[in-house]
Amino acid sequence: MNRKIASHYALIDSHLERNIVIEVDSQRRIVAIDRVANIDTCAGVEFYSGILLAGMVNAHCHLELSYLRGAIAEHTGFAGFAREIGRVRNNFSDEERIAAATAADAQMWQEGVEAVADIANDELIMPIKERSNIRYHTLFELFGLNNTSLDAHVKMASSPSTSITPHSTYSVQDAPFREIAERGTAPLSLHFLESDAEAALYCHRGSLYEWYERMGWSCDFLKYGMPAERIVESIPAERRTLLVHNCAATPIDVMTIETHLRNVSWVLCPESNRYISDVCPPAAMLSSMGVNIALGSDSLASARTLSMVDNMRLLSDIPLVELLLWATKGGARAMGWDDELGDLRVGTSPGIVLLEGADLQQLRLTPTSLTRRII
Numbered sequence: 001m002n003r004k005i006a007s008h009y010a011l012i013d014s015h016l017e018r019n020i021v022i023e024v025d026s027q028r029r030i031v032a033i034d035r036v037a038n039i040d041t042c043a044g045v046e047f048y049s050g051i052l053l054a055g056m057v058n059a060h061c062h063l064e065l066s067y068l069r070g071a072i073a074e075h076t077g078f079a080g081f082a083r084e085i086g087r088v089r090n091n092f093s094d095e096e097r098i099a100a101a102t103a104a105d106a107q108m109w110q111e112g113v114e115a116v117a118d119i120a121n122d123e124l125i126m127p128i129k130e131r132s133n134i135r136y137h138t139l140f141e142l143f144g145l146n147n148t149s150l151d152a153h154v155k156m157a158s159s160p161s162t163s164i165t166p167h168s169t170y171s172v173q174d175a176p177f178r179e180i181a182e183r184g185t186a187p188l189s190l191h192f193l194e195s196d197a198e199a200a201l202y203c204h205r206g207s208l209y210e211w212y213e214r215m216g217w218s219c220d221f222l223k224y225g226m227p228a229e230r231i232v233e234s235i236p237a238e239r240r241t242l243l244v245h246n247c248a249a250t251p252i253d254v255m256t257i258e259t260h261l262r263n264v265s266w267v268l269c270p271e272s273n274r275y276i277s278d279v280c281p282p283a284a285m286l287s288s289m290g291v292n293i294a295l296g297s298d299s300l301a302s303a304r305t306l307s308m309v310d311n312m313r314l315l316s317d318i319p320l321v322e323l324l325l326w327a328t329k330g331g332a333r334a335m336g337w338d339d340e341l342g343d344l345r346v347g348t349s350p351g352i353v354l355l356e357g358a359d360l361q362q363l364r365l366t367p368t369s370l371t372r373r374i375i
């Protein structure tokens with residue numbers, strides 16, 4: 001039987017609309033959206049107090065790291081975090097990893113996440129994602145300066161909902177980076193300028209450079225001079241690309257990349273940046289440049305929760321409607337899912353989520369704001 005979901009506010013086609021009734025069939029498909037004069041007198045509707053929005057798209061997650069919740073201290077800094085994760089990641093059993101990922105997947109669904117761009121290093125939790133109500137695209141990341149063969153990744157990334165990506169512009173040598181960039185058409189997702197140590201590496205200085213020196217690791221890609229230039233010279237213009245974090249990105253980095261890549265999105269994970277380095281990504285700068293922005297949770301190794309609202313709350317200088325668009329449409333567009341997801345549209349099944357506890361006069365999140373799934 002069809003359900004009629006009603007609210008005083010709904011985010012539709014990038015606008016906050018008033019007095020909306022959304023009719024949904026038993027397959028979760030939206031069959032009608034009606035604007036009514038007085039919603040309080042409508043009969044046969046389920047009324048919700050708050051803002052209705054499409055199911056959210058988490059544009060950057062590592063579900064497989066859910067078992068590391070609380071295992072790494074906050075504010076270790078960027079290089080410290082990379083060292084710590086290497087130290088603790090082998091201290092847990094497969095059962096513990098699977099249980100943690102199962103719980104995190106269930107919670108994301110309940111909170112209204114419809115689809116996830118998920119980074120992975122192995123296949124342990126693939127069955128969880130295959131069974132999940134959430135739509136996952138898994139990007140197996142090539143990581144490590146000594147890791148130059150794609151053979152294992154090619155084997156893992158054999159289904160249409162999987163692909164291969166380089167981890168970042170500082171952790172993968174030149175040949176495998178270019179090989180991945182030129183292979184296939186699935187999105188790439190790179191950790192990008194999470195810290196100023198990445199750009200400093202290309203100038204032979206900074207904490208990352210010093211760490212690599214101590215370990216005796218060499219990089220054959222510093223010839224590009226800067227991370228943005230490496231992207232421009234290595235990734236084909238038409239390849240869909242998600243750049244994640246961007247904390248140390250300058251307007252010149254953004255312009256350089258936007259001029260070259262036709263389909264690039266800027267993914268922000270503010271809770272992870274706060275957790276690791278107590279910094280905030282340049283959300284206002286990116287917004288003013290008119291680029292496509294999406295939100296991600298990163299992993300429970302570097303976030304207290306995977307909540308999209310917790311991430312939005314950290315970007316309090318951005319208007320609420322814009323944040324909600326980043327969490328829905330922005331993520332869907334980043335992954336090429338915007339025909340089906342990210343907006344409340346007749347004929348599609350994007351899921352319906354309620355944001356409650358927001359200040360609807362000021363249009364701001366409050367400490368008690370949360371999202372929950374309605375459809």
Ligand SMILES: [Zn+2]
Nearest residue numbers: 062191298299
């Ligand atoms: Zn990440």
